[in-house]
Amino acid sequence: MFNQGGLSLDQAPPISVVLRFFVTASIFGILLGLFLLSQSLNITTLSSYSTQIIAVHTLSLGVMASFMLGALFQMLPVLAGVVIKTPTIKAMMVHGLLSVGVFVQLFAFGISSNSLLFFLASAYLGSALFYAIYLMLKELLKIKTHSSSSKGIIFALLSLIFTVIFGIYLLLTLGGFTNGVDFTQIKEIHYSFALFGWVSLLIVSVSFQVVEMFYVTPSYPTNMSRYLTLTILGLLIFKTILTILDYSTNLLTATIAMLFLVYATVTINRLTQRKRPTADATVWFWLFGMALFILSMTIVVIGSFLTIDSTLQHLSYIAFIGFALSIVFAMVYKIVPFLTWFHLSNQGYMEAPMMHDVIHPKKAKIHFYIHFVTIVIWLLTTDITWLGSLLLTISFGWLFYNLIFAIRKYIYTQKHCEKIEWGV
Amino acid sequence: MKKFFLDARELAHPEPLRISLEYLKEMTEDDYFYMLNVRKPIPLLELAKGKGYTLFSHEDKNKNWHIIISKNPQHNLEELLDV
Numbered sequence: 050m051f052n053q054g055g056l057s058l059d060q061a062p063p064i065s066v067v068l069r070f071f072v073t074a075s076i077f078g079i080l081l082g083l084f085l086l087s088q089s090l091n092i093t094t095l096s097s098y099s100t101q102i103i104a105v106h107t108l109s110l111g112v113m114a115s116f117m118l119g120a121l122f123q124m125l126p127v128l129a130g131v132v133i134k135t136p137t138i139k140a141m142m143v144h145g146l147l148s149v150g151v152f153v154q155l156f157a158f159g160i161s162s163n164s165l166l167f168f169l170a171s172a173y174l175g176s177a178l179f180y181a182i183y184l185m186l187k188e189l190l191k192i193k194t195h196s197s198s199s200k201g202i203i204f205a206l207l208s209l210i211f212t213v214i215f216g217i218y219l220l221l222t223l224g225g226f227t228n229g230v231d232f233t234q235i236k237e238i239h240y241s242f243a244l245f246g247w248v249s250l251l252i253v254s255v256s257f258q259v260v261e262m263f264y265v266t267p268s269y270p271t272n273m274s275r276y277l278t279l280t281i282l283g284l285l286i287f288k289t290i291l292t293i294l295d296y297s298t299n300l301l302t303a304t305i306a307m308l309f310l311v312y313a314t315v316t317i318n319r320l321t322q323r324k325r326p327t328a329d330a331t332v333w334f335w336l337f338g339m340a341l342f343i344l345s346m347t348i349v350v351i352g353s354f355l356t357i358d359s360t361l362q363h364l365s366y367i368a369f370i371g372f373a374l375s376i377v378f379a380m381v382y383k384i385v386p387f388l389t390w391f392h393l394s395n396q397g398y399m400e401a402p403m404m405h406d407v408i409h410p411k412k413a414k415i416h417f418y419i420h421f422v423t424i425v426i427w428l429l430t431t432d433i434t435w436l437g438s439l440l441l442t443i444s445f446g447w448l449f450y451n452l453i454f455a456i457r458k459y460i461y462t463q464k465h466c467e468k469i470e471w472g473v
Numbered sequence: 474m475k476k477f478f479l480d481a482r483e484l485a486h487p488e489p490l491r492i493s494l495e496y497l498k499e500m501t502e503d504d505y506f507y508m509l510n511v512r513k514p515i516p517l518l519e520l521a522k523g524k525g526y527t528l529f530s531h532e533d534k535n536k537n538w539h540i541i542i543s544k545n546p547q548h549n550l551e552e553l554l555d556v
Contacts, residue, residue, distance in 0.1 A: 127516070262486045324483045387487050394494060395520070404487070471498050472524025473544050 062122055062136035064392045068456060069144055070119020071381060075449035077111030077151065082442025089435040095159060100433070103158045108370060109243060110174065111151045112445075116377045117251060118143060118181050121202070123384060128258055129199035131188035139184055146177035154220070167224025171217040178213045182206050197269075201254025201278035208246025208282060211289070215239035234292045244369060245305055246285050249342075250278050252376050253312055263383060264332060266319040277312060281305055303353035306346040313342040330413035331379040337421060338375030345369040363431040371424035378420060378448065382413040385452065389459050400466045407455045416451070419444045475504040476553075482511050482537065493517050493542075497526065500544055505553060508540040531556070 081104060087093045088100050095103070122140050125131050133139060150173030157166035189203050215235050222229035257274045260266055268274070288301045317339045320332060345368035348361055386404035393401035423440035430437055477496040481489035489510060494517075496506050508514070518528055521542050529541040529550035541550040 130515075265483055265485045325485065390491070391487070404491075473526055 062126075062133070062140065064388050064459065066136050066140040067119045067123040067384065067388065068452065069140065070115045070122070071385065072449065072452050072456075073144065073148055074112050074115035074119070075445050075452060077107055077115065078445030079442055079449060081107040081112065082438055082440075082445060085433050085438035086435060086442060089433050089438050099158055099161065103155050104433075106154055106158065107151070109248075110147070110154070113248060113373060113377065114147065114178070115144075116381065117248075118147070120255075120377075120380055120384065121181075121185060121251075123388070124255070125185060125188065125202075128255065129189060129192060129196070129202060131192060131199075133184050133188060139180075143177050143181045143184075146173050146180070150174035150177055157220070157223070161223070164224040164226070167220045168226065171220040171224075174220075175213060175217050178209065182209055182213075196258065197274035197278070198254050198258040201250060201257065204278045204282040205247055205251035205254055208242045208250055208285065211242040211285075212239060212247050215242065231293065234295070238289050238292055241285055241288060241302075245281065245309075248373050249309060250281060252373070253281075253309075254278055255380075256316060256376075259380075259383075260316060260319055260335070264320060264329075264335075265324040267322055269315060269319065273312065273315060277308060281308060284308075299353040303350045306349035306353070309346045310343060310350070313339040313346070330410060330417045331382050333414075333417050334375045334379035334382070334420070337417075337424075338372045338379065341368040341372040341375065341424065345372060360431050364428060367424070367427045367431065371427070374424075375420065378416060381448065381452075382408060382416070385455050389455050393459065393462050396463075397468045397471055398462050398466045399469055401462055402458050407458055408451050412447075412451050412454075416444065416447050419447055475501075477504060477506045479506070479508045481514075482509055489514060490517055494520070497521060497524070497542065502545045505541060505543040505545075505548060505550070507553065507555070508538075508542075510538045510540065511536070513538050514540060529554070 084093070084107065085100075085104060088095065119140075122133065122136055125133065150170055153166055153173055154170035157163060157170045160166065186203065186206050189199060189206070192199055195203075215238050218227065218235055219232070219239060221227050222232055257269055261268055284301055284305050288298045288305075291298045291301065317336060320336055320339075323332070345365045348357065348365035348368070351357060352362065352365070386407040389407040390401055390404045419440065423437065423444050426434070426437045426440055477500060479489065479492055479496065481492075484492075489508070493506065493508060493514070500506060508517075513530060513532070518530065518540070521528055525544075527543045527546045527548060527550060531539045531551075531554055533539060533556045539554055539556065541553050543550060
């Protein structure tokens, strides 16, 4: 998990920084599940468009962005050797602006005639995300010798910049502040950078370091770890230009998807070559996530050359969501027990809970089973059903419970256990 | 002089760090900790440095890292290197 170029876990932010984001993400996940449940049971009756856009943005911003930014605040010191100074206050600002921004945006999507809400949503979300990007890019760009991970994280953050810029344009258009020239094309670019760029590139970049480190696997091929993320960012920018010029981008989309297919296949291959294969839920999450990524990208490739129906398209979206969530869950179940143990141990608590006491591996396995069934149900139905929505709520509810359990362990240890000074 | 040895070359993160910290806490002034790893364990080294331990690290021709840590600054850690 660690960069070779110099870092200190002592320089890592306090545990509250990352847990704040993770807990919020779980709450947004629960709210998403409940929202979809209420839609499927006709308790709420929003239009299909409003439902989709609310669900997509609760997931992408409330859930995914919270998890990913929280993980980045924590992992930049250990993955890239960079330190964000006074992280607590900065993370709190990002977290606050993002959380408020997500709620305002969701209300804007639900009450679509309110211009002020769209303006406020773009202001809150723009401030939160640009500030987070600034904090991270500023430090990352100072690195003299980059690893494949640190380079890839830069490209993922650049993709996030494009995502946010185009997203703000779309919000302002929906609010009536711009005339919405090229709205459809901009929407396509916004989604491309969000999904292929921000989410996928970040996962790819992080995996180059953590898969080998967490699971003792052979390294990724050098050419892949060195060039894949840059190539994909380049293709995304080229795709943007062609989209704006109104040229077909099918070939480019297919190329990006095929590169991801190769990456996912190599990742599965590496994970199956673990030197010490053990039944670890986080490996299952990774394997399941990569299988879903392969499914999603295969449909994207097919859809680039042939006309596919909406069911197949939905299948691709659901598989992609399943992929992203699987990897996020895998990371959370590695990060939280480690951080809880590490911070307590480093503070000198002799009876600091071991990692498996913080979140027992069995609890992570239970989450994997719930998550697996949830995604399978969604893939089989490709629609909003009460069962799929209920399972989604349970999945995030279980994660929320596990996080709260870890936090309570942390607080309990600090309050009740003996502390010793160790060292020389 | 007791040697606490850990071959971490096939251990998944964060086991090497966890075991190392246990050894460091257990060691007396006369003991030393010797670790073999496939990568330089920067977090462990930074942590040990921060706690006042004396350190030595060396990468051999097989790209294995030899890490030696002691509480006693009088120990010549380089002499303990086993390559």
